Amino acid sequence: MTEIIDGNAVAAEIRAGLADGIATLADAGVTPCLATVLMSDDPASQTYVSMKHSDCEEVGIEARDYEIDPEAPADDLYATIDDLNADPSVHGILVQMPLPDHVDEREVLRRIDPAKDVDGFHPENVGRLVAGHPRFKPCTPHGIQKLLAAADVETEGADVVVVGRSNIVGKPMANLLIQKSKLGNATVTVCHSRTTDLAAKTRAADVVVAAAGVPEMIDGEMLSEGCVVVDVGINRVEADTEKGYELVGDVDFESAKEKASAITPVPGGVGPMTRAMLLWNTVKAAGDAEAVDVELP
Numbered sequence: 001m002t003e004i005i006d007g008n009a010v011a012a013e014i015r016a017g018l019a020d021g022i023a024t025l026a027d028a029g030v031t032p033c034l035a036t037v038l039m040s041d042d043p044a045s046q047t048y049v050s051m052k053h054s055d056c057e058e059v060g061i062e063a064r065d066y067e068i069d070p071e072a073p074a075d076d077l078y079a080t081i082d083d084l085n086a087d088p089s090v091h092g093i094l095v096q097m098p099l100p101d102h103v104d105e106r107e108v109l110r111r112i113d114p115a116k117d118v119d120g121f122h123p124e125n126v127g128r129l130v131a132g133h134p135r136f137k138p139c140t141p142h143g144i145q146k147l148l149a150a151a152d153v154e155t156e157g158a159d160v161v162v163v164g165r166s167n168i169v170g171k172p173m174a175n176l177l178i179q180k181s182k183l184g185n186a187t188v189t190v191c192h193s194r195t196t197d198l199a200a201k202t203r204a205a206d207v208v209v210a211a212a213g214v215p216e217m218i219d220g221e222m223l224s225e226g227c228v229v230v231d232v233g234i235n236r237v238e239a240d241t242e243k244g245y246e247l248v249g250d251v252d253f254e255s256a257k258e259k260a261s262a263i264t265p266v267p268g269g270v271g272p273m274t275r276a277m278l279l280w281n282t283v284k285a286a287g288d289a290e291a292v293d294v295e296l297p
């Protein structure tokens with residue numbers, strides 16, 4: 001029987017597990033606070049940001065919402081970041097990606113105070129991760145580690161293929177998996193659009209992490225019997241539904257399920273974990289900033 005790994009359930013456990021840390025902060029008079037900054041009209045981005053706000057509310061994190069007209073000059077965004085950096089009541093800052101073309105994404109990432117960079121995208125935090133002593137682990141790959149652990153999937157000694165080399169998913173995923181740590185110690189192959197014979201690589205893997213942004217590109221034919229499949233892809237494809245679209249992953253779920261011993265669904269797999277680990281990083285940021293020792297799940 002193939003195990004369907006329930007990301008909603010594991011994310012709910014993580015949120016519940018944050019209660020102790022949030023209570024410890026409350027005893028010290030601190031309410032953790034996340035500021036989200038949205039500079040986009042994209043409905044998907046708006047949905048994600050509003051989901052992040054309701055998650056915060058559920059666990060007792062204050063969420064502040066900043067919205068900037070996507071046509072506004074980049075300086076408006078930079079000024080908002082500068083204000084949030086300077087505000088001691090704000091512990092975490094998330095600038096929702098993607099940004100409009102006239103905004104320099106790299107400037108945005110290096111402008112956020114690295115101590116408030118709950119996405120873990122600031123070059124200093126990327127450097128710490130690569131050097132093996134992360135401060136904020138990027139939410140999606142960190143969530144995937146927690147998901148694998150909850151499903152009793154050992155990464156130690158496993159051959160893992162990561163499909164995708166983006167700075168927000170593929171690269172940090174590979175970096176976390178090669179760390180000398182309990183949720184690491186894997187042997188990792190990173191594939192991308194110039195990889196030759198992707199299917200041969202994925203067929204040799206014990207664990208496949210699909211993060212290419214190509215709907216259903218990994219099918220059962222590309223997988224070995226008994227492998228574990230983590231589907232990061234969130235693709236809105238047109239469909240005859242109430243919303244006019246449906247969400248599909250980068251994995252062809254039906255055929256992959258025939259081969260895999262365990263697989264994450266879309267929706268309800270990695271997505272909720274990304275949001276849970278954002279809360280996790282925000283509680284950590286608050287503890288660090290206020291010098292309160294918080295236990296994290």
Ligand SMILES: NC(=O)C1=CN([C@@H]2O[C@H](COP(=O)(O)OP(=O)(O)OC[C@H]3O[C@@H](n4cnc5c(N)ncnc54)[C@H](OP(=O)(O)O)[C@@H]3O)[C@@H](O)[C@H]2O)C=CC1
Nearest residue numbers: 140164165166169192193211212213232233234270271274
């Ligand atoms: N569940 C969640 O929480 C999250 C989900 N996502 C989703 O994950 C997916 C990936 O996101 P992101 O990393 O930001 O995407 P990017 O578009 O930034 O990166 C995609 C990567 O996949 C590679 N790729 C594209 N096509 C192929 C192919 N045919 N074969 C092999 N590799 C390919 C690209 O290669 P190259 O570098 O050569 O161009 C690139 O490295 C998207 O569907 C996104 O919506 C993203 C973040 C969080």
Ligand SMILES: Nc1nc(=O)c2c([nH]1)NC[C@@H]1CN(c3ccc(C(=O)N[C@@H](CCC(=O)O)C(=O)O)cc3)C=[N+]21
Nearest residue numbers: 048094095096097098119234267268269271272274275
């Ligand atoms: N600065 C920044 N940080 C991010 O972490 C970031 C970002 N920008 N830009 C976009 C991507 C994408 N991302 C998702 C988070 C949660 C779900 C999620 O919760 N998905 C639900 C369903 C969502 C739905 O119903 O549309 C699920 O898979 O079950 C999806 C995608 C974070 N990202």
